[in-house]
Amino acid sequence: MNKKYFLMGLKAISPLCVGGFPFSFIVGAISISVGMSITQSTLWSFTVFAGSAQMVALGLIQSSGSILIIMLTTFIINLRHVLYSASMAEYMKDYSFPMRALMAYGLTDEVYAATIDEMKLNKKDRHWFYLGAMGGFWFTWVLANFLGAIVGSSFPEIADYGLDFAMVAAFIAIVIPQVKNRECITAAIVATITGILLSDLPYSLGLVIAACIGVFAGYRMDLSTEAMQKEEDIQRIKKDKEEENLNTQGKELCNASY
Amino acid sequence: MHHINLNTYMLITVCMVIATFIIRFSIIGLAGRFNMSERFKKTLRFVPVTVLPAIIAVSILGAGEHMEFNLQNPKVLAAIVCTLVSFKFDLIWVVISGIASLLFFQYFLCYLC
Structure with a gap:
């Protein structure tokens, strides 16, 4: 394990974790209101790990949407990740199948945004950078969901405190230097x-x-x-x-x- | 409060995991089996600069008939601050200035009203 790269990845994703935290917190809070238990909600975020798709799915569960619609919606909402997948494929092609599967599993908007520049450099241990970023975001995502599930349901006006804007601000900071x-x-x-x-x-x-x-x-x-x-x-x-x-x-x- | 049926929960979770993973793994899984053309690789650099601004715009302005594209929308003002800050400073400062300016504009605009 290349600890230095892993920590660099964690550092790169940390501002985006600040942005992702309130979002996952809200997802956790809403999931309780649609009838999930705290354990179910946390496990759901751990396994699905797809913010906007989870948010929309909760809406569909609330309005008694069918499983097929929920699956199709998840597919469509995540379609943009095909582009991320295509963009990352070139830099991941030399890794083993399980490693590629693991890295693809956590390819969210935030992980892509935080790691693509480093992956392009084609350094030897770059996967540790990626895994650091992915692990950091995954952990934050699940933790925030867990906390949201505990206290979020009694704190629905969190959006009024501007925390949901953190993700937008983070995206602006990532895009501007690239344009x-x-x-x-x-x-x-x-x-x-x-x-x-x-x-x-x-x-x-x-x-x-x-x-x-x-x-x-x-x-x-x-x-x-x-x-x-x-x-x-x-x-x-x-x-x-x-x-x-x-x-x-x-x-x-x-x-x-x- | 009603509780979600365990079977329904399991089914929803498994379906969503599969739908998400298939998409994220789609081209990464095939990597190495085909060579992407230089043109395709070059064009892919546009992915982040198109997806992210579109997400930003919709998050700030709202969607459809709830769209609010004017300077009375504190998110528009805060986004302008973020853009200016991002010319000079790191991501974390952009996030902090974004939240701070949003709270400021929300308070300020309320005060004006």
């Missing part, structure tokens, strides 16, 4: 506007569609930037050749006049 060129800016703006326009769609489908359209916009921008660069390169080569020709002609004229 640094025109391709990323375009992708982010397109996804944001689409997300707002489609926010009415059920099961967080708007987020999935917004992300796909945003990624497509970024891809088109990449193509246009590459085409522009190619065009510039061709122009430069042409210019260089013309200058070379002029120089040769000049030299020839000079030689001829002598």
Whole structure:
């Protein structure tokens, strides 16, 4: 075990744990109100480990939604994780099947956001960084749910204290430094506007569609930037050749006049 | 308070675990069996910069008819503070300033009303 990397992972995820804590706390509180016991609620968070899907599932349980709908909804809400999975696959491909399964199990929004940059560096023991971040968030998630289940049901107005905003603030801090060129800016703006326009769609489908359209916009921008660069390169080569020709002609004229 | 049936609880949990895991493991599980094109890998860098802003926007503004896109929404003001702070400071300071400014704007706007 690489303790240094594990602790680095824990450190990287810690601000996001602050953001995740109140969310899981609220999930814990609501789960009690739909009829789960404290043990059931805690085990549920430990095994499912998917915030928004859990929140929506609680709503469905409350309104007596069928198991099939709950499963389908979980699937749709978590669809965005396919993109995370694709993004991480390249850096996890050399690990064993059980290790990949374990790492995939904890691939939440927060774990992805906190670890992707480090995973890209392709260092030897990077999985310890990932496991540190994942373990830290998992532990916080379950602990917060447990505490929420104990006291949360009698403290429903927690959202008024701004704690639920912590996650949004953490996401802002992660995104801003990444949006640094025109391709990323375009992708982010397109996804944001689409997300707002489609926010009415059920099961967080708007987020999935917004992300796909945003990624497509970024891809088109990449193509246009590459085409522009190619065009510039061709122009430069042409210019260089013309200058070379002029120089040769000049030299020839000079030689001829002598 | 009613209690959830144990079988129902088990079924919901197992279904949700499977649905979540299948998605997260989908492409990681296949990794190594196929090579992703350079273009695909390059395009994937847009994933975080599209998913996260969309989540942020909906969390701040609300969804559908409950959307509140104006400066009377304390979350909009707090998000502006977070963005400005994030140009200079680390994540933890952005979170702290975000919560503090949200509480401030909530109080301030209430006071104005």
